[in-house]
Amino acid sequence: MANSDTPDIIYTIVDEAPELASASLLPIIRSFAGAADISVATRDISLAGRILATFPENLTDEQRISDDLAALGDLVKTPDANVIKLPNISASVPQLNAAIKELQGQGYNIPDYPTEANTDEEKAIQARYDAIKGSAVNPVLREGNSDRRSAKAVKEYAKQNPHSMGEWSADSKTCVASMPGNDFFANEKSATINAAQAGGAKIVFLAEDGAETVLKDGLKYEEGTVVDATFLSAKTLREFIKAEVASMEPGVLFSVHLKATMMKVSDPIIFGHFVSVYLEDFLAKHGDKVKALGFNPNGGIGDLEAKIKGDAELEADLKAALDAKPPMYMVNSDKGITNLHVPSDVIIDASMPAVIRAGGIGWGPDGKAADTKCCIPDNSYAGVYNETINFFKENGKLDVTTAGAVSNVGLMAQKAEEYGSHPTTFEMAANGKVQIVLANGDVLHEHSVEAGDIWRSATAKKAPILDWIKLGINRTKATGLAAFWLDANRAHDAELIKYVEPALKEAGIEIPIMAPEAATRFSLENMVQGKDVVTITGNVLRDYLTDLFPILELGTSAKMLSIVSLMQGGGLFETGAGGSAPKHVQQLVEENHLRWDSLGEFCALGESFKFLADKGNAKAAVFGAAVEDATQKVLLNNNSPERKVGQNDNRTSHYFFARYWAEALAAQSDDADLAAHFAPIAKDLAEKERAILAEIQAAEGKPADLGGYYHTDPVKTAAVMRPSATMNAIIG
Numbered sequence: 246m247a248n249s250d251t252p253d254i255i256y257t258i259v260d261e262a263p264e265l266a267s268a269s270l271l272p273i274i275r276s277f278a279g280a281a282d283i284s285v286a287t288r289d290i291s292l293a294g295r296i297l298a299t300f301p302e303n304l305t306d307e308q309r310i311s312d313d314l315a316a317l318g319d320l321v322k323t324p325d326a327n328v329i330k331l332p333n334i335s336a337s338v339p340q341l342n343a344a345i346k347e348l349q350g351q352g353y354n355i356p357d358y359p360t361e362a363n364t365d366e367e368k369a370i371q372a373r374y375d376a377i378k379g380s381a382v383n384p385v386l387r388e389g390n391s392d393r394r395s396a397k398a399v400k401e402y403a404k405q406n407p408h409s410m411g412e413w414s415a416d417s418k419t420c421v422a423s424m425p426g427n428d429f430f431a432n433e434k435s436a437t438i439n440a441a442q443a444g445g446a447k448i449v450f451l452a453e454d455g456a457e458t459v460l461k462d463g464l465k466y467e468e469g470t471v472v473d474a475t476f477l478s479a480k481t482l483r484e485f486i487k488a489e490v491a492s493m494e495p496g497v498l499f500s501v502h503l504k505a506t507m508m509k510v511s512d513p514i515i516f517g518h519f520v521s522v523y524l525e526d527f528l529a530k531h532g533d534k535v536k537a538l539g540f541n542p543n544g545g546i547g548d549l550e551a552k553i554k555g556d557a558e559l560e561a562d563l564k565a566a567l568d569a570k571p572p573m574y575m576v577n578s579d580k581g582i583t584n585l586h587v588p589s590d591v592i593i594d595a596s597m598p599a600v601i602r603a604g605g606i607g608w609g610p611d612g613k614a615a616d617t618k619c620c621i622p623d624n625s626y627a628g629v630y631n632e633t634i635n636f637f638k639e640n641g642k643l644d645v646t647t648a649g650a651v652s653n654v655g656l657m658a659q660k661a662e663e664y665g666s667h668p669t670t671f672e673m674a675a676n677g678k679v680q681i682v683l684a685n686g687d688v689l690h691e692h693s694v695e696a697g698d699i700w701r702s703a704t705a706k707k708a709p710i711l712d713w714i715k716l717g718i719n720r721t722k723a724t725g726l727a728a729f730w731l732d733a734n735r736a737h738d739a740e741l742i743k744y745v746e747p748a749l750k751e752a753g754i755e756i757p758i759m760a761p762e763a764a765t766r767f768s769l770e771n772m773v774q775g776k777d778v779v780t781i782t783g784n785v786l787r788d789y790l791t792d793l794f795p796i797l798e799l800g801t802s803a804k805m806l807s808i809v810s811l812m813q814g815g816g817l818f819e820t821g822a823g824g825s826a827p828k829h830v831q832q833l834v835e836e837n838h839l840r841w842d843s844l845g846e847f848c849a850l851g852e853s854f855k856f857l858a859d860k861g862n863a864k865a866a867v868f869g870a871a872v873e874d875a876t877q878k879v880l881l882n883n884n885s886p887e888r889k890v891g892q893n894d895n896r897t898s899h900y901f902f903a904r905y906w907a908e909a910l911a912a913q914s915d916d917a918d919l920a921a922h923f924a925p926i927a928k929d930l931a932e933k934e935r936a937i938l939a940e941i942q943a944a945e946g947k948p949a950d951l952g953g954y955y956h957t958d959p960v961k962t963a964a965v966m967r968p969s970a971t972m973n974a975i976i977g
């Protein structure tokens with residue numbers, strides 16, 4: 246063990262499909278690692294775990310759990326960290342409410358989330374919940390920059406076994422629509438803090454009558470930090486939405502793509518504007534009534550439907566109001582769930598690539614595929630999707646069998662850029678001015694705003710920026726082709742370019758710096774010629790591109806290798822680049838088939854062992870190599886999960902992974918003890934293949950009971966996810 250308190254490897258407890266997968270995979274990992282005295286501990290960062298850890302005083306002694314997220318947040322700032330991080334729920338308010346309700350039903354006396362906080366007590370509860378909603382986990386753990394790419398074997402497999410791709414036609418009406426201006430992109434100001442400016446700062450609002458309100462105090466800027474401020478005009482946004490709704494062509498679906506999870510303050514508000522514009526007739530008539538019922542447009546139409554259930558007049562008027570608008574892109578047309586039902590159902594990084602992979606189509610209320618207008622209000626990154634769509638309209642769908650690999654190096658450490666901005670994002674209560682005022686008296690940035698505008702400030706720190714440039718240079722050297730995605734005409738990017746240019750000069754390397762649209766074109770053009778390209782980007786594009794390119798190249802971002810080299814020397818190994826696949830849980834509950842692919846976990850596990858090996862653990866090196874071997878075999882032998890009942894699923898893929906892993910350990914000659922230990926296990930697993938697969942498949946096709954959704958019953962979950970007594974006896 247690394248030291249007496251720190252386990253060798255920490256595996257995170259999360260939510261939904263990846264957590265179900267862990268119920269099957271983690272016992273295998275622990276059993277195998279145990280043979281080499283490598284300790285694998287767990288830490289709970291699930292939504293339910295975060296909620297329970299937040300309200301200890303409401304719980305009995307037996308119910309209380311430790312605040313594992315806080316502990317992990319400390320650990321990642323040490324060289325000892327070796328964390329395998331699976332995707333967790335970044336909860337929207339409807340998800341948070343559902344989790345609270347489920348926990349209350351299980352006997353946990355936690356408070357409701359106050360929709361509107363009036364008393365001090367309600368405000369305190371709301372603040373505690375707000376700290377765990379949205380993307381509350383990743384920014385805490387990501388104390389390093391991001392390196393996401395596909396392992397060679399994974400990319401080769403995809404080329405040999407291409408997934409389906411929708412056809413693109415030149416006359417597709419699918420398009421991206423963005424605001425004509427007055428958005429975050431247009432209003433951005435940026436400056437790099439100099440020695441005289443370093444220190445404290447505050448954000449103040451000056452009302453038109455001169456009254457000053459402090460929006461945020463106690464900020465601290467180090468020298469070299471890039472500090473941005475910007476706002477999006479609510480008035481311009483609403484005019485934009487109305488114009489885009491009014492200009493819909495027949496047969497085209499209307500959609501909006503946001504990141505209400507990560508951008509947990511700004512984007513639910515933007516989403517709410519779409520909802521209230523779509524429902525304008527209904528709200529003109531019934532606005533007061535539904536407000537009294539606790540409806541807030543930011544929660545979505547799904548919340549409204551729940552609140553008016555049983556009121557025939559309201560239900561009929563809601564239907565009429567929606568029918569009067571253009572048809573929407575649907576999340577689930579069978580169940581009538583629209584794009585505007587839940588703020589976290591359509592998340593841009595996953596949703597736009599899905600539209601693009603399908604050939605520029607979404608699914609309408611009639612369950613039929615159709616071209617789609619994709620509203621992405623802010624212009625900062627919308628152009629990337631617009632350019633991608635134009636490219637495929639011109640060139641036709643991607644040929645997966647010949648495409649190069651597009652990988653990413655992302656500036657992410659220490660809450661870089663927009664993804665760290667929610668504590669400094671505000672919806673303006675009145676007209677006036679917002680200023681960032683430094684301790685030395687300088688007004689760093691100032692904007693005139695109107696009531697309803699969304700103002701925000703974001704930062705990027707010097708050490709992470711320099712580390713990111715270095716990582717970008719290293720990956721470029723390893724790959725050949727790369728570009729920095731920075732727009733010299735954007736305020737923030739211009740500050741970053743001041744760091745990038747001298748660093749490239751010093752390193753004696755030339756890497757082009759391109760604005761996002763041009764860089765998109767550059768990457769796509771090279772990729773279709775079979776060339777590998779590195780995209781060196783900021784935090785938001787890191788997120789967007791590491792779904793976009795993998796979904797086109799590999800069919801899913803779940804297969805990505807996702808490494809975070811922590812700035813203090815530790816390692817954080819994320820599994821895949823996507824989310825927690827709620828659709829997969831639904832399928833498991835309905836028909837006991839889990840199509841979640843654990844390839845991301847396999848890749849992360851291999852890297853985690855290798856990291857441990859680099860710290861001097863020789864047995865970990867043997868494990869790392871064997872995991873890599875097993876991962877390749879799972880791919881080559883087509884043991885990965887498939888979509889339908891009776892086909893391979895997550896559990897069968899774990900059986901094959903365990904078997905190949907044991908076989909590789911038995912076959913290696915670096916460590917005779919390990920070889921001897923695993924030889925009988927490998928033999929047993931191979932000989933009993935038929936019995937094990939039959940036991941796993943016996944339960945398929947029938948509903949499965951997990952005893953919960955956000956907080957499942959561990960015994961029931963283990964029964965569903967480890968159904969083979971034969972395999973369990975071998976694994977132990």
Ligand SMILES: NC(=O)C1=CN([C@@H]2O[C@H](COP(=O)(O)OP(=O)(O)OC[C@H]3O[C@@H](n4cnc5c(N)ncnc54)[C@H](OP(=O)(O)O)[C@@H]3O)[C@@H](O)[C@H]2O)C=CC1
Pocket residue numbers: 331332333334335336383506589590591592595596801803821822823824825826827828829840841842843845
């Ligand atoms: N790192 C993190 O912690 C992240 C967390 N999230 C969270 O995940 C939740 C869901 O987000 P959403 O945007 O729907 O994105 P998801 O990535 O969870 O799902 C989108 C689709 O991707 C496919 N997919 C994802 N992972 C796998 C896998 N391992 N194996 C096979 N297919 C996979 C599935 O497609 P199909 O249905 O076709 O099989 C799935 O429906 C949200 O709560 C979000 O906040 C999102 C991104 C990252």
Ligand SMILES: O=C(O)CCC(=O)C(=O)O
Pocket residue numbers: 335379380381383384506507594787788791822823
């Ligand atoms: O933390 C989140 O909410 C999402 C993270 C994400 O999408 C990513 O890192 O790719």
Ligand SMILES: [Mg+2]
Pocket residue numbers: 594788789792822823
């Ligand atoms: Mg993402």
